[in-house]
Structures are given as C-alpha cells and as structure tokens.
Amino acid sequence: MSTEFRALKRYAVPQQFALLILAALTWYPFLFLLATSVKSPNQFFENYWWFTFPFDWPNYAQVWPKVSVAILNSAQYSLGTLVIVLILSLLGGYTFGRMKFPCKNAAFLCVVALLMIPGVLTLVPLFVEVKALKLLGTPWALILPFAGFEIVIGIYIMRLFFERLPGELFQAARIEGANEVQLLLFVALPLALPGLGTVAILDLLFTWNELLWPLITVGDATKMPVAVAALGFKGEHQVDYGALFAAYVSVSIPLMVIFVAVVRKFIKGIEGI
Amino acid sequence: MATVSLQNIDKFYGRVQVLQDINVEIDDGDFAVILGPSGCGKSTLLRVIAGLEEHQRGDISIGGAVMNATPAAERGVGMLFQSYALFPHLSVSKNISFGMRMRGESKAVIKERVANAARILKLEPYLDRLPKNLSGGQRQRVAIGRSIVREPKVFLFDEPLSNLDAELRVEMRLELAKLHDSLAATMIYVTHDQIEAMTLGTKIIVMHLGKVQQVGTPLEVYYQPANRFVAGFIGSPRMQFLHGTVQGVTAESVRVSVPGVAPGIIEVPCEPDGLKAGDQIEIGIRPEDLHYRGSEEVRITGLTTVVEYMGHASYWYGHIAQQDRELVAHLHRALRVDRGSEATFTLNRADLYLFDTEGRARRRLQVDNENLQTQLAAAIA
Amino acid sequence: MTSIAIDRAGVSSVPQSRLRIMSRWVPFLFLLPVAAELIIFRYIPTFSAFYHSLTNWDGRKKDAFIGFKNFTDLFNDNVFRDAFVNMAKYTSLRTIAVLLFAFIAAELIFSIRNERVRMFWKIAFVIPLVVPRSVIYLMWAFIYDPQVGLINEALNLIGLGAWQQPWLGQSSTALGALAFIGFPFVSSLAFLIFVASLEGLPRDIIETAQLEGCSIWKRIWNVDLPMLRGGIVFVAVLLILEGLQTTEPQLILTRGGPGTSTELPAYYLYRTAFDYGKFGQACAVGVVMLGVGLIFTVISMWLRYRSAYDVD
Numbered sequence: 005m006s007t008e009f010r011a012l013k014r015y016a017v018p019q020q021f022a023l024l025i026l027a028a029l030t031w032y033p034f035l036f037l038l039a040t041s042v043k044s045p046n047q048f049f050e051n052y053w054w055f056t057f058p059f060d061w062p063n064y065a066q067v068w069p070k071v072s073v074a075i076l077n078s079a080q081y082s083l084g085t086l087v088i089v090l091i092l093s094l095l096g097g098y099t100f101g102r103m104k105f106p107c108k109n110a111a112f113l114c115v116v117a118l119l120m121i122p123g124v125l126t127l128v129p130l131f132v133e134v135k136a137l138k139l140l141g142t143p144w145a146l147i148l149p150f151a152g153f154e155i156v157i158g159i160y161i162m163r164l165f166f167e168r169l170p171g172e173l174f175q176a177a178r179i180e181g182a183n184e185v186q187l188l189l190f191v192a193l194p195l196a197l198p199g200l201g202t203v204a205i206l207d208l209l210f211t212w213n214e215l216l217w218p219l220i221t222v223g224d225a226t227k228m229p230v231a232v233a234a235l236g237f238k239g240e241h242q243v244d245y246g247a248l249f250a251a252y253v254s255v256s257i258p259l260m261v262i263f264v265a266v267v268r269k270f271i272k273g274i275e276g277i
Numbered sequence: 278m279a280t281v282s283l284q285n286i287d288k289f290y291g292r293v294q295v296l297q298d299i300n301v302e303i304d305d306g307d308f309a310v311i312l313g314p315s316g317c318g319k320s321t322l323l324r325v326i327a328g329l330e331e332h333q334r335g336d337i338s339i340g341g342a343v344m345n346a347t348p349a350a351e352r353g354v355g356m357l358f359q360s361y362a363l364f365p366h367l368s369v370s371k372n373i374s375f376g377m378r379m380r381g382e383s384k385a386v387i388k389e390r391v392a393n394a395a396r397i398l399k400l401e402p403y404l405d406r407l408p409k410n411l412s413g414g415q416r417q418r419v420a421i422g423r424s425i426v427r428e429p430k431v432f433l434f435d436e437p438l439s440n441l442d443a444e445l446r447v448e449m450r451l452e453l454a455k456l457h458d459s460l461a462a463t464m465i466y467v468t469h470d471q472i473e474a475m476t477l478g479t480k481i482i483v484m485h486l487g488k489v490q491q492v493g494t495p496l497e498v499y500y501q502p503a504n505r506f507v508a509g510f511i512g513s514p515r516m517q518f519l520h521g522t523v524q525g526v527t528a529e530s531v532r533v534s535v536p537g538v539a540p541g542i543i544e545v546p547c548e549p550d551g552l553k554a555g556d557q558i559e560i561g562i563r564p565e566d567l568h569y570r571g572s573e574e575v576r577i578t579g580l581t582t583v584v585e586y587m588g589h590a591s592y593w594y595g596h597i598a599q600q601d602r603e604l605v606a607h608l609h610r611a612l613r614v615d616r617g618s619e620a621t622f623t624l625n626r627a628d629l630y631l632f633d634t635e636g637r638a639r640r641r642l643q644v645d646n647e648n649l650q651t652q653l654a655a656a657i658a
Numbered sequence: 659m660t661s662i663a664i665d666r667a668g669v670s671s672v673p674q675s676r677l678r679i680m681s682r683w684v685p686f687l688f689l690l691p692v693a694a695e696l697i698i699f700r701y702i703p704t705f706s707a708f709y710h711s712l713t714n715w716d717g718r719k720k721d722a723f724i725g726f727k728n729f730t731d732l733f734n735d736n737v738f739r740d741a742f743v744n745m746a747k748y749t750s751l752r753t754i755a756v757l758l759f760a761f762i763a764a765e766l767i768f769s770i771r772n773e774r775v776r777m778f779w780k781i782a783f784v785i786p787l788v789v790p791r792s793v794i795y796l797m798w799a800f801i802y803d804p805q806v807g808l809i810n811e812a813l814n815l816i817g818l819g820a821w822q823q824p825w826l827g828q829s830s831t832a833l834g835a836l837a838f839i840g841f842p843f844v845s846s847l848a849f850l851i852f853v854a855s856l857e858g859l860p861r862d863i864i865e866t867a868q869l870e871g872c873s874i875w876k877r878i879w880n881v882d883l884p885m886l887r888g889g890i891v892f893v894a895v896l897l898i899l900e901g902l903q904t905t906e907p908q909l910i911l912t913r914g915g916p917g918t919s920t921e922l923p924a925y926y927l928y929r930t931a932f933d934y935g936k937f938g939q940a941c942a943v944g945v946v947m948l949g950v951g952l953i954f955t956v957i958s959m960w961l962r963y964r965s966a967y968d969v970d
Binding site for chain 3: 019020022023026027029030031033034036037052053088091092095096098099103104105108111114115118120121122123124125126127128129130131132133148149151152153155156159184188209212213215216219220230231232234235238245252255256259260263264267268270271274275
C-alpha cells in the first residue's frame, strides 16, 4: 500500500479531507476496540480514548482457548460450505453460461427466483427439515443450508463470467478432442478462477457472519461459530473490557487476513458484476 | 491430406436460412479461400465443415468419407480461430500438446511432436511462456502449432489475420503461404479481405447472402466474374457500372450503345448467351482499365468531382451526366485536373464487362492478359 | 459419395451426431447436484412454509388445517402491528442513510483522478466489511453503553454531559439508535457498487458536461444520478430485503425492547417459533414478509425500468 500513500501526498485536494473524516468515523470504533484490547483495567480508566503503553497482552492469552475453538468451528463450517458452493457454482455457471439445452431459461429462472425468497420465510420449515434429516448436531446442519443460499448468487455470478469468456476457447478445445468433463476440468475451471474468487469471498462473508441459523441449530456451546461465540464472551467478561475486546479482535482477524490479501481482486470482481 | 466435398448444404437458424444449397469441391492440397462481405455465411460454412455447428441438409465429405454425423474432434480437421483461442492459463508447449494430452497420448510422443512443431514454427525459445507474453505473430504460430501436431487432413482458418496490424498481416500472409507449400495440406480459409484471398488462394469461393456466387481461381474471379456481385466485390477501387442497350449480336460479340460513352455503338467481345437487340444491359468498367486521353477506341468524358493523389497513383472521381452515375479512374501518375472541369478517358473495348438485368455476366472472349492466359491454360491442362 | 438421400422438399436428412446425442444429457447431469441442493434446502422449505402458514403446526404433533386464522390473528396482534410500523421506520431510515452516505463517498472518490489514490480509499472503506457483524453490533453496544460508552463519553468531553442518554434503554431513542448502527455506512457493498457504476460512466460524457459549463452539483443531479439509476435501485432492493430480515440487533442488543419499541417482524417470527413453539403462525409471518418484499421489489423494478434509456 506504500505506493498509494506516496501518490496520496501528491494529490492532496479538498475531497481527500472529506474522505478523511468519513474514514476516521468508520475506523475509529475499530481502533478503539483494538486499543482497548491491549489495556489492563487500570489503563482503560487512565486513558479511555487512545492506545496506552505498554500493551497488555495477557488479555489475548486469557481469551485464546475459547476464541481458538470458535475460530476452528467457524473454519470448519465455512470451508465445508465454500467447497460445496464453489463446485456447484462452477457446475451451474458453466452449464448455464456455455451450454445449450432445452428449457434453459426456465431452469435459470427457477434458480434466480430464489433470490426473492427471504431466509426468514424458510427459517422454521428448514429447521424442522434439518432435524428430520438427523443433521442436527453435525456440521452439515450448517453447511448444507448455507450452501443452498449462497449458490444462487454464485451461479448467477459464474454464468455472467462464463458468458463473457470467448467461446472460441471452448470450441478450440472441442476440436482438439476434449470431452465434456475434460472441457469442464481443464478449460472451464482454470479460466473461472477469478470469478470463483469473488464467489468465495462473498460466501465467506456470509457464513462467517451468520448468527441466527447457528443460534437455533447448534446446541453445543463448544461447537458455536465465532458469530455466536462472540455473544458469549460478553456474559463472561462483563466489565473486563480489555479481555472482551481482545476476544472480538481475535475472532475478526482470520477473515481480515485473507481479505487484505485479496481485496484488490475482490473489488475488481465486484466491479465486473 | 484430403479432398473436401460439400453437396447441397442447407443451414437454418430457426427459420432464417443462412446457407443455401452450397456445392463446392475442394481438391487435395488446395488452398481454398471463402471470400465474402460480413454476414454472408462464410464463417458459418467453415464451422459447419468443422462440426461446430450442425447443418440441416446435404452432405459434407472429408477425404471421401461422409462426416455429417461425426463430432468435430473426429473429423480430422485443425482449426485456427480469429482470436487464436489460446488457453491463457497454459504455456506454449501445453497449448500445443493440449489435444494429445486430452486423448491420453504417451509422454514420449507428445514431447517429440511438440519439439517438431516448435522447430518448424521457430517457437523453441518460447515453449515455457504463457500466451500473454507472446507477440501477435507468435500467438498465431502457437495456434498453428496446436493444429499441426494433430496432423489434420484439413486446416480451417477463420479470419486469422484480422487481429494483426497491417505490417504483421503481410508477414503472416507470407508465412501461411509458405506453410501451405511445406505441408502440402488442404486448407480452407475464410476472409473478407480480397487481397488475402487473391494472394493466398488457389481457389476462391465467393459467397453472398448465404449462397456461393462463384468458385474459381483468383484470376478467374477477377477477369471472368460470374455476376455483378462478384465483379463489384473483387477489385479496389470497385468496378463502376453504366447502363446501356443491346443494338445487335454476333456469335462472338454484343453491340451496345451506352449513353455518355463514344462511339455510339460499341462492339463488346463476349458470348451473347441469349441477349438480343433491345435488351437492357449494364457494362462494368474497372478503374484500372481507364486511361487519361489514351488512344483506345472507347471514350468517356466526365465532370471531375475530386482527384485523390496517392503518390504512386491517383484516383479520379467523376460524374457521367448522361447516366447520372459515378465513374472512378485509377491512374498511374499524378493527374492535374480541376474540380468541375471535364476529363476524357479511354479504354479498350475488350476490357468491358457485360451484365444482363439479372446481374449475370457474359463470358468475355478477348481477355487481354498474358498471365490469365497461362493461368487458364494451366487450369485446363 | 452421397450416403443419405436428400429430400429437397422435406425435413432434415442429417442424423444427429453421436457427440450431440451424448452431450444432450451432459447439461442435466451437471445441473443434477445443483437441483438437488436447491430443491432440498430451498424449494421444499419454501413450499412447506406456505402450506404450514395455514395450519396450527408446532413441529411435533400432527398439524391441522386452520385456514387464514394465523393471518387474522397476526393482524389483530398489537405487537406484530408495532413490529410492522417499526420495520417501516427502521428500513426507510437505514435505506436512505446508507444510500446517501455510500453515494457521497463514491462521488468523493470518483472526483479523484489518480487511480492509485482511488484504490487506496476503496480499500480503506472496504476492509471493515469483513469484521463479523456480531462483533460490529457488540461494538455498538459498547458505543451506546450508558456508563462507559463512546457517545456518552464524547458528550461529556465536549461539555454536553447533560445530553447523555441510555440510548438503547429507552423507547424514544432505541429504534433510532439501531438504525444508526454502522454510521457512516460507507463500509458496504452499496458503496462498492456505486463506485464501480460511477467509474463505469463514459469519461467523455462527464467531460462533455464539464465543457458545456455544467457545475459539479448539476452534473451529479443531471448526469450521474440518472445514469446510476440501475445501481441505486439494485442497492435499495438489497437494503430493503435486508431490513425485512433483520434479527441480529434484537438478538444481540435489545430483545425487541424496551416494550415493543425495537420489535421487528423477523425477530417476532423467531420468537413466535422458538419461544412460543407456534410454527404455523411463524410461517404466516414469513409469508407476509415475502409479500412485502415482493411489493417493494416490484415497485423498485418499476421505478428502474420506467422510461429507462439503457434497456430495450
């Protein structure tokens, strides 16, 4: 990001000032969270507004056992969902984007119409169904329903993506003798990676954040994903804000690290939709 | 290596007929060029031959075997696309060997054939590069390489030069001609560029509105166009047309009067083929056949609209008042004529082209061109 | 060489190729897992919700068909009516606020010519998007905290200690406080979509407007806004659908209180089902929510495509 900082200096204009204020308002609460997470209770009352030194690391050590369990749970649910979402979005997007078959438009409409069905409508029946399928208590109770929601937008994005790829690539592969499965694996899949990246980030944002569904389907407190576990920390660390915020910061970090690495590509991907 | 035979090919998109009764025989080793304006169905025809699109009627035979029901991969064709269709995620050698790997050929065979193709196409230094790191000409050679390792019976080219800049286009044109010589393979080449067609083709198939207009050697389609469309399409600047009336016919000529053109009765040496006195006709004049104040017997005077000086030549644009038609002359030297002034051109009556009201051409009988004579003689022999 | 008789007058004489006969099944084969997933986890629950909205289902005993009783009960329930009114206030407030701030930020970034600087600001605003929403709400719980919260501390700092409020603890401010969560609303997909749409505008149109002596405000009003109509309506629909489904601030912060001041229909649905066990009634709430969502979407689409210049 250093090159951007340098460029920033040269283009100091009034708009930048307005943006700076918006950015400060956006970021200050997070910085406050971060600052408080490395304060002892005394430091918290000494200097409420900003970082104090030295940093008080034991807050993190104190919450880590529980936080790490929550992160591992979330990772399990998110990765499981991610694998299914990517496979099905690739299959659906490729089939709708690059193949001809009868009733294609009607079939596609059946997929995107689901965008209009809000999750709350199906909350209760889906819960009863998952229970009847004996999925409760297993990761599948989260993974499969999550995937059902996320593949809709995934297929939509991947269809757009495949339609924009030059058709000649697929025809060339066909002339070269590739069969349908080879076409999917050796041509469509590698070409689709940028689109799948966008789908993956959108999916991770969704699964990492979802609160209501795990709240009603996950009974065991040790199996809770971070979104639910974060609520529990509040009860445990009532006024120990340092430890509480250390927990909040810890559960935010894994996705943040991934996101910072790919944020440019993600922005470009969203711009392509 | 193989012949390609198309018999009575019809193709529809829904209810729109895009190919209409196509009949073409392409001989072993031919470089056949399908030439036509955009939307004439030429690319569709190529894709039908490749097996990428299905046709509704007629037979496609490659090397004597009917291929109507054969999937594209099994027709023994290699195809070069306009965009080259190189897989952006694969290196040059992986691109070239793609088909062999899909068919599960042994590593040794793949290695040997890739090396061979790379040597022929001078791609050896680039085998590990990705397509994005190659120049336009190199990309085209990779695409050719991908086709030749399969040793196809027929090569199909879909406007392969149209993405290149002018200089590279000339260079690649020569390379394609050389490739044809060295492989002695049957090639079918689609283009809208008549220069590519004339320089590369041993056989030109002119298409318009989904129909074949004429099949012939480059010089045949130029000097003996089958109809007004072919005559107007081939040649630059285009042939100009004036209308006239038949005054009488002999076995080897048609006497016509053309308003604005002297003398009053011109004897055009061509087969009358049904024309009779009183019929309306059109005569075609190629800009390069006109000479400024020459000694030939046919004279045309027009009002100068504009003169373009190209250096090595100049184009004169004028108006023939008696016909209310435009005339263009291609002159081999700078011509000083003022706008609005009259200019007189002459041409040989044997250089006139004659078309009936349906646009069908009459066979010209005194084509005064030595090259053509030898070409025609070779074709007959 | 002609192996197949050509019927000039009649139908196709070309048999289907083997490849095409095989490949006819391939699309359906590829779509099979997609269809299975969507039918089991989306379509069956959807139809189940419609059916059970007409029953006294509780998830255990066999349910009985009771017609529209669930719906009449709902509209006679004061809590549900309050929830509905709250939803209208909350959603409209939030939608307008998010659209406004996201648009302002997008215009500010768009006015910067240097692409690197633009990317810097985009990244700066987008990164907080990945902080888990639970954490955001918990963070705002602290911001609104009556004793040590940021807002009350800040008021104290600038000498306005008298204005301190228990923001979430009194009915007069609770709903407004919830709608305000996430201020200044720039860290959102809405913002990204606006920036992308603005950057997608043809530069020559913007420059023509400048050459014609169009001030920036006039340009935004006469050029940018009309050309961004598609993006704005899309974002508005997303925000409205999100508003309809909001349960998180209630689950994390207010439990719908004080009183019914922050009750929203989606949270009401959750409680009806999982606190009171009235599954049939909960499905009826869901059906009502779907209806409201569809009405808003249709209105938005109408606004979008009414005399639209950019679609056929």
